[in-house]
Amino acid sequence: MKDDLLRREQAFHDQWASTIDVDGIRVSDYFEACTAPENRFILRQLGDVQGKLLLDLGCGAGENSVYFAQLGARCVAADYSPGMVDVALQLAERNGVQIEGRVVNAMSIDIPDNTFDIVYASNLLHHIPDPKITLREMHRILKPGGKACFWDPLRHNPVINVYRRIATEVRTEDETPLDIEIVSFIRSLYSQTNYDTFWIATLWIFLQFYLIERVNPNEERYWKKIILEQARLEKTYLQLEKLDRGLKRLPLMKRMAWNLAVVATK
Secondary structure, three states, X not given: XXXXXHHHHHHHHHHHHOOOXXXXXXXXXXXXOOOOHHHHHHHHHHOOOOOOEEEEEOOOOOHHHHHHHHOOOEEEEEEOOHHHHHHHHHHHHHOOOOOEEEEOEOOEOOOOOOOEEEXXXXXXXXXXXXXXXXXXXXXXXXXXXXXXXXXXXXXXXXXXXXHHHHOOOOOOOOOOOEOOOHHHHXXXXXXXXXXXXXXXXXXXXXXXXXXXXXXXXXXXXXXXXXXXXXXXXXXXXXXXXXXXXXXXXXXXXXXXXXXXXXXXEO
């Protein structure tokens, strides 16, 4: 069953990779845009990555590997989709940095214990049948004192769940957003865990896309659109982000966010 799921995920992402315009990717936006709060949080927690050996697990198109390589990290871009690994290598070449590419099963990572200083994973765990297996693997291959960082969608918000039911053609049928209780499991593995959640009131932007701008969620990936169009969305986003900061102080409201970001130290 798990093998079938992984094959479906691989086929979906290979097909997606074949459509990606590498020249159209603005790498810095994925970490520095106002609409990329998850990565801005992760960067603050990581600090200087110069010279660090970093595994970008589930690398996708390679934006993360290339960005960290530009900051001086030694990056390995790993994905279960060979097509995505190829795109990541192309993106690195276009941006004048060197990265290593590897096809990897995130549930059984063929890498020795205590190898990496940083393991980074964006939007990976909700594609994994049992994310705890991957979190253990991330822990295993980290050096003592190394950091695991990831961000992924949560399962609790009704607005984003409606979006998921509508946007069936731009996401895989098997993906399962995380329960926020995964943080407790991470704390049981790692010596220190920092986390935050993002996008509560700011999810109005998704409603704006659908209700006002009439953007078909099966023709444009909303989670890509917020990065690509961050300049025009900035004013609205920053106003709503202030509201989010207040909402997250209320009991149980963090779980109502769209995304969870975690940085944990082994």
